[in-house]
Amino acid sequence: MGFSLSPLAQQNGFRLEAFETVGSTNAVALERAQAGDAGKLWVVSKQQESGRGRRGRAWATSHGNLAASLLLVGHFELKTAATLGFVAGLSLADALDAVCPATGFKVGFDGAEKYEGGKSALRVELKWPNDLLADGAKLAGILLESTQLPDNRLAIVVGIGVNVAVYPDDVPYPATSLMKLGAECDAETLFLALSDAWEENSRIWGGGRGLAEIRKRWLARAAGIGSEVAVRVDGTVLRGIFETIDEDCRFVIRDNEGERIRIAAGDVHFGAVASASAE
Incomplete structure (x- = not known):
C-alpha cells in the first residue's frame, strides 16, 4: 500500500507529496513554501537521510x-x-490508538500495564515539548520550523518522525519502535490515521482559540507529572517536580524551595538517573 490521505483530509483540501526516500521532509516542505505553495500540503517518506531534530541535531529515519x-x-x-x-503530539497519539489498539507489551512511563481483551493496549505518553514515549522510551519526535514569506504570511512546517520499523541505538536516551513493541503497523497505515487525526485536533485548536482544550487533552496523556525532573536550559540544569504545563504550554516545575518555575524551551530528563545525565 502506498501513502494516502484520509477522506476527511482530502475533503478539507489537503494534498500529499510522497517519496520513497528523501533528504528531509521538512526541507522539502519549506522549499515548496518558498516556491509559492499555498499550504495544506503533507510531505511524507519511509526513509529520511538528512533530517533535523531540535537544536540542529541529526534525525535520520531508517527505511x-x-x-x-x-x-x-x-x-x-x-x-x-x-x-x-x-496538536501534532495529540494527533499522533490518537493515530496510534486507532491503528495499534491492542498489542502484546506493557507501556507507560511508569511501566504500568493496561489490558484490553486479554492484551496490553498501546498507550503512548507525551513528553514535553515534542516527544512521544512508549514504555519510557522515545518512539517519535516533532519539530516545528517556520519561514517568513514576502507577503507577510508565515509558513509553518510541522515535522513528525516515528520509529515504525527501526529505532536508533546510538543515542543517549532509550529509544524504541512499533515493531520492537510488537505492534503490527506500517508507515503508510500510520500516516493515513495521522492525517485523519490531525483534522480533529486542529479543528479543536482553531487557530489557537481552542488551546485550553488542547492543553487539557495533552495533560491527560503527559509523561512524568509529579516526577522528579531535570531541565537543561541554555547550559543550566534546573531541578524540581514536574507539575503541569501552563496556559501558554510552558513547562512548570516546583523546585526544592517551593518556587514554581516556568520554562519556555529546554531538554527534559525524568527520574534520578536521567537527571544525573542532564549534567
Whole structure:
C-alpha cells in the first residue's frame, strides 16, 4: 500500500507529496513554501537521510519508518503557531490508538500495564515539548520550523518522525519502535490515521482559540507529572517536580524551595538517573 490521505483530509483540501526516500521532509516542505505553495500540503517518506531534530541535531529515519511534514501557510502569530507541536503530539497519539489498539507489551512511563481483551493496549505518553514515549522510551519526535514569506504570511512546517520499523541505538536516551513493541503497523497505515487525526485536533485548536482544550487533552496523556525532573536550559540544569504545563504550554516545575518555575524551551530528563545525565 502506498501513502494516502484520509477522506476527511482530502475533503478539507489537503494534498500529499510522497517519496520513497528523501533528504528531509521538512526541507522539502519549506522549499515548496518558498516556491509559492499555498499550504495544506503533507510531505511524507519511509526513509529520511538528512533530517533535523531540535537544536540542529541529526534525525535520520531508517527505511520503513515514517517521516511526515505538514506545510501550513497563513497570517499566524509565531507564538500561537508554536503550539501546533501540541496538536501534532495529540494527533499522533490518537493515530496510534486507532491503528495499534491492542498489542502484546506493557507501556507507560511508569511501566504500568493496561489490558484490553486479554492484551496490553498501546498507550503512548507525551513528553514535553515534542516527544512521544512508549514504555519510557522515545518512539517519535516533532519539530516545528517556520519561514517568513514576502507577503507577510508565515509558513509553518510541522515535522513528525516515528520509529515504525527501526529505532536508533546510538543515542543517549532509550529509544524504541512499533515493531520492537510488537505492534503490527506500517508507515503508510500510520500516516493515513495521522492525517485523519490531525483534522480533529486542529479543528479543536482553531487557530489557537481552542488551546485550553488542547492543553487539557495533552495533560491527560503527559509523561512524568509529579516526577522528579531535570531541565537543561541554555547550559543550566534546573531541578524540581514536574507539575503541569501552563496556559501558554510552558513547562512548570516546583523546585526544592517551593518556587514554581516556568520554562519556555529546554531538554527534559525524568527520574534520578536521567537527571544525573542532564549534567
